[in-house]
Amino acid sequence: MVEAHLVEARLRAHIPDVTHLEVKDLTGTKDHYEAVIVSPAFEGKSRVDQQRLVFTALGELMDGPIHALTFKTYTPERWAALAG
C-alpha cells in the first residue's frame, strides 16, 4: 500500500517538467492505481521507454506497495490535441 499523494510526489520528483498528472486509486486499497502523466520528457521515446521512465521513477514502489498500475503517458502537445 502507498498513499496516492506519495505516488504523485514520486512521479513529480523523478520525471522532469510534469505539466499534468492524475493518480487515481482504483480500488480504495491504495495498491491498484491508474495514472495519466504529461511531460515533455516523453518526447521522441518509444512506448516502452516512456513507461520505463515512469517505472524507474516509482522504483521500489513497484516491488510490493503497488500491486497494479495502469497509466498513459503524453507529451504536452499530444495532451493539448486530445483536450482541444
Added chain:
Amino acid sequence: MDDATRERIQTLVDTHPVLLFMKGNRLFPRCGFSATVVEVLKRSGVDFEVIDVLTDPEIRQGIKEFTNWPTIPQLYVQGKFVGGCDIVRDLYENGELDEVLAPVKNG
C-alpha cells in the same frame, strides 16, 4: 537471477515467435491485465504461447529482471519485448499491433 533461469528465459523467448508471460493461462487468466492481453492476441488471430508465472516463481521474478520491467503480463514477439498490458492495448486500439505481429502471422 541465476544463470539457469536466465538461459531458460532466453530459450523461451527465442523459441516461441509470440510469447506471453502472464498470471494464469489462456483459459483462466488470474489477473485483469493478463486477461486483456490474451483477449487482444486471440482477436489478432495469431498463434501464441503462454507461460503462467504463478506456477514458476523463478521465471516470475527472473522475467522482471530479464526485461527490466516490474510487472506481469509481458509480451514478447520474435524474441523482442513488445510491452505490458497498457502498451499492447494501445497498439491494438491504434491498429498498430497487426504490424508488430505481421512477421509471425500464419498464412
